[in-house]
Amino acid sequence: MRLIGVNTWVWASPLRDAQLPGLLSKISGMGFDAVELPLESVGDLSVAEARRAVSDAGLVPFVVGAMAPGRDLVQAAPGAVAQTQDYLRACIDLAHGIGAAAVCGPFYAATGRVWRLSPAERTSAYEEWRENLEPVVSYAASAGVVVGIEPLNRYETSLVNTVEQALTGLDGLLGPSCGLALDTYHLNIEERSSADAVRRAGKHLVHLQVCGSDRGAPGGDQTDWSALLRALDEVGYTGPLNIESFTADNASIATAASIWRPLAPTQDDLARDGLAFLRALTEGESRG
Numbered sequence: 001m002r003l004i005g006v007n008t009w010v011w012a013s014p015l016r017d018a019q020l021p022g023l024l025s026k027i028s029g030m031g032f033d034a035v036e037l038p039l040e041s042v043g044d045l046s047v048a049e050a051r052r053a054v055s056d057a058g059l060v061p062f063v064v065g066a067m068a069p070g071r072d073l074v075q076a077a078p079g080a081v082a083q084t085q086d087y088l089r090a091c092i093d094l095a096h097g098i099g100a101a102a103v104c105g106p107f108y109a110a111t112g113r114v115w116r117l118s119p120a121e122r123t124s125a126y127e128e129w130r131e132n133l134e135p136v137v138s139y140a141a142s143a144g145v146v147v148g149i150e151p152l153n154r155y156e157t158s159l160v161n162t163v164e165q166a167l168t169g170l171d172g173l174l175g176p177s178c179g180l181a182l183d184t185y186h187l188n189i190e191e192r193s194s195a196d197a198v199r200r201a202g203k204h205l206v207h208l209q210v211c212g213s214d215r216g217a218p219g220g221d222q223t224d225w226s227a228l229l230r231a232l233d234e235v236g237y238t239g240p241l242n243i244e245s246f247t248a249d250n251a252s253i254a255t256a257a258s259i260w261r262p263l264a265p266t267q268d269d270l271a272r273d274g275l276a277f278l279r280a281l282t283e284g285e286s287r288g
Helices: 017-030 047-057 078-098 119-143 163-169 184-190 194-204 225-235 251-256 267-287
Strands: 004-007 034-039 060-065 102-105 146-149 178-183 205-210 241-243
Touching: 004 060, 004 267, 017 047, 017 267, 034 047, 034 078, 047 078, 060 078, 078 102, 078 119, 102 178, 102 205, 119 146, 119 163, 119 178, 146 205, 163 178, 163 194, 178 184, 178 194, 184 194, 184 205, 194 205, 194 225, 205 225, 225 267, 241 267
Parallel strands: 004 034, 004 241, 034 060, 060 102, 102 146, 146 178, 178 205, 205 241
Antiparallel strands: none
């Protein structure tokens, strides 16, 4: 049976220590198996409090990072690159401290930063990206944590939109400590077939986030979920299906994720409906 998780961004941003016990208890009570904890800023979450809350709730933890303005590993001042590397190391420290297997996110440029790239410029940008990401991957390896790189849609980045671009850009870094983290929302926009994109990621797929094609609850949308699950089976992905959506109550995250309208009557409804759909989907898969 696949683990099914949810990102706390469904309810809160930024997530801080004081919110952990109540929110994680609610998530566990809904029936989720896993939880994604976003570390938006260093210091928002402490290892001790997060570890205690995850353990008390009986959830399998994962950590996600947020590439806020100024966090860049490509075409940025050396100081900005160094600060970004330090932030990613803090994410890895949190993951290591709470027993999370992976730290995932679009770890290359600030979300929303876009610029045109010629083929030669893209090649050069990818070389710079690998050079600046390599120390982070090495740090993750020493901590026993995997870094999952997430391609984003064309409106949120111009650097890595597709699985193919991620594989090209990460050539030489992919391995036990670096893989791909895919999100069905971005696949729906950028890939001709989400299932084929999973197949291209293959053994490098380390994490999967799911939501409806409208960014709401998975299920009842345009995604071919059965085909997606078949592709996951084909590549041997045994990791969780984690619902990622966002609350519109926080202005900065609503703007970053373009959440301009409610995606469900309540955020609890979004989580419950998504969980019910994914349970039925995966149980049908296991019976088949």
